[in-house]
Amino acid sequence: MTKSSSFQPPRIASWLIDLSTTPEKAESILGDLLEESSDLASKSGAASARRWYWWQSLRTIAHLFGAEFRVGPPWAIGSVLVGFFFMSSFFVGFFEWFTLANCGQNVFACSQLTVDFVWMKNGLLIWDLVLSLSIGCIVSAAAKGREMVTAITLGLILGVWSTVLFLVWSASHHYALLLLPLLMTFAASISIVLGGVIVRQIRMASHKCL
Amino acid sequence: MWNFFYIVYLMSDRDYLGEFEHIVVLALLRLADQAYGVTVRQEIEVRISREVSIGAVYATLARLETKGYVNSYLGDPTPERGGRSKRFFRVTAKGLAAVNRTHRALEQMTDGLRFAKRYSQ
Numbered sequence: 001m002t003k004s005s006s007f008q009p010p011r012i013a014s015w016l017i018d019l020s021t022t023p024e025k026a027e028s029i030l031g032d033l034l035e036e037s038s039d040l041a042s043k044s045g046a047a048s049a050r051r052w053y054w055w056q057s058l059r060t061i062a063h064l065f066g067a068e069f070r071v072g073p074p075w076a077i078g079s080v081l082v083g084f085f086f087m088s089s090f091f092v093g094f095f096e097w098f099t100l101a102n103c104g105q106n107v108f109a110c111s112q113l114t115v116d117f118v119w120m121k122n123g124l125l126i127w128d129l130v131l132s133l134s135i136g137c138i139v140s141a142a143a144k145g146r147e148m149v150t151a152i153t154l155g156l157i158l159g160v161w162s163t164v165l166f167l168v169w170s171a172s173h174h175y176a177l178l179l180l181p182l183l184m185t186f187a188a189s190i191s192i193v194l195g196g197v198i199v200r201q202i203r204m205a206s207h208k209c210l
Numbered sequence: 211m212w213n214f215f216y217i218v219y220l221m222s223d224r225d226y227l228g229e230f231e232h233i234v235v236l237a238l239l240r241l242a243d244q245a246y247g248v249t250v251r252q253e254i255e256v257r258i259s260r261e262v263s264i265g266a267v268y269a270t271l272a273r274l275e276t277k278g279y280v281n282s283y284l285g286d287p288t289p290e291r292g293g294r295s296k297r298f299f300r301v302t303a304k305g306l307a308a309v310n311r312t313h314r315a316l317e318q319m320t321d322g323l324r325f326a327k328r329y330s331q
Binding site for chain 2: 060062
């Protein structure tokens with residue numbers, strides 16, 4: 001029986017399935033997909049089997065995430081709420097600071113202040129990314145077995161909330177839409193998801209070692 | 211107050227299967243000892259011509275397992291699966307009772323209705 005050596009499943013698709021569910025469930029699902037796609041490859045060719053594998057993988061990931069959302073255990077929901085509390089207080093503070101800094105820049109248009117402002121903006125952007133990544137890691141670590149669904153939920157909630165907050169803030173301060181704060185909110189959401197990926201990868205590696 | 215909890219207890223014992231849950235449990239009963247992801251998916255596809263993903267089957271089986279209608283065990287790793295094990299599923303006595311209850315409810319609701327006649331007109 002050398003069916004498995006004749007067909008190599010797409011690595012990215014397999015990796016995404018590995019990320020989206022528990023290691024035990026992922027093993028069964030990946031085995032099932034490989035068994036069926038190997039069979040399909042011997043009948044209709046490798047290209048067709050790869051397409052089928054990708055299509056099945058994407059649908060499977062959507063179903064698994066949907067199921068995980070529905071049966072979210074209390075600690076996963078709790079970790080999302082705690083993460084949201086930390087990140088939201090950071091963003092409220094950030095928008096307030098941005099308002100003050102922008103006013104200051106307009107009033108004192110001297111070169112030293114402008115340089116400071118640029119440095120502070122860049123520093124804050126880096127701080128935002130590091131903080132989001134850390135929060136993503138902590139929240140995912142707390143939601144054991146549901147790392148990705150927790151990180152994605154927090155990323156989505158935070159992305160939507162901070163965009164709404166930003167729009168309200170822009171309207172109330174009569175500013176034109178500034179790119180930096182909006183960019184920061186999206187970067188924060190992506191960093192949180194990335195934190196989830198890192199924790200999941202570490203857990204997967206340790207599970208394979210056992 | 212206790213009456214309320216007793217009603218909740220009685221209701222929990224009268225849970226009916228959802229449409230796809232019902233189909234999956236029937237596929238498990240048909241496949242008996244050979245029920246795992248691939249065969250369940252193919253059985254549904256062949257019998258009712260409905261294309262389902264492995265993920266949909268697993269999500270439903272996980273839900274059924276949580277309710278205690280199904281249990282699972284791992285088989286031996288096989289080379290055609292890249293050294294991965296098959297997860298076999300079995301319907302429990304509770305699951306069998308749920309499928310019977312659902313069937314009875316459907317029979318009672320459809321009793322006296324003439325689908326074929328009405329739809330052919």
